[in-house]
Amino acid sequence: MATEGPPLRGAREPVGRRGFLLCLPALAAASRLLAQTAPPIRVRTINHLALLSSDPEDALDFYQGLFGMPIQARHGPTALLRVGTGPQFLAIGPAGGEPPRISHFCVGVENFDADDLVSRLEDHGFTRATDSSDSLSGGPMKVRVQMRGPEWGGSPDGTPHVYLGDPDGIVVQLQHPSYCGGASVLGNLCNAPEPADHLGLISLSGLGPPAMSVSDATRSRTFYHSLLGLDVRAHQTASQTRGIDDVRLNVENLSVDRAREALTRFGVKPRDVGVSAAGVSFADPDGLVIQLQDARQGQPVD
DSSP states (O other): OOOOSSOOOOOOOOOOSEEEEEEOBOHHHHHHHHHHHOOSSOEEEEEEEEEEESSHHHHHHHHHHHHOOOEEEEETTEEEEEOTTSSOEEEEEEOTTSOOEEEEEEEEETTOOHHHHHHHHHHTTOEEOOSOOSSSSOSTTEEEEEEEOGGGTOOTTOEEEEEEEOTTOOEEEEEOTTOOSOBSTTSOBOOSOBOOSSOOSSOOOEEOOOEEEOSOHHHHHHHHHHHHOOEEEEEEEOOSSSEEEEEEEEETTOOHHHHHHHHHHTTOOOOSTTOBTTEEEEEOTTOOEEEEEEGGGGSOBO
């Protein structure tokens, strides 16, 4: 079974053909929205996505060769590749014999306190995971706290990671907005990054919002909006399995033609599906879908 993240301390159903793309609302609109609805947990940033690879070293070479991403931190066998100037990152770890996948995404939340977050989640229908399930969260509508110790680059007393499972069991990690995968209670103390061996052909500026396939789009939209204050940017055709569909990476002033040329020079074939004036998509060595988009596409919208 796959392992993802530090060691713990302390029948897939058919789905509909609808998925959606999450986004943070524009700050001005968010202020008005939050004043009206007061979600119990307020999201400020998309912090990172975690990829599980059949060959992490090969995946690391791929992402560093294409994007020149330095290693921001390491959690055992998992490398955290800095996106832009950080603290955003892509985590690449071993799939452990399971199919490669995007295992979860993380958001930065204001006033991060693990115990308080768990209490708020329990007040909104979550229960604490008590089993040793391989799922980070413990399953749908479950919450689990893992403590990452110094052996995995965490605080001597442990850096808390909070994982929740949405109604479909898609895992969302909650951390402080400054979380970089490093030490301290907030996980925001990272050493100077390990530079990549190559400058890379495409420069990234940040992470875009995740696109997900869900069993009930209306239920998921209500869940993310009411709990985390996240909006839905657009509906799209969903895959057959529940989960995160692709990795969206922002590029300042993206030129689709130049991006496609760079991918071709790197030996990667741009995908026909998903290519538009706004972006370009392709598959990584594990077949995971990556989409490049103009940074303005990844910004909050009114």
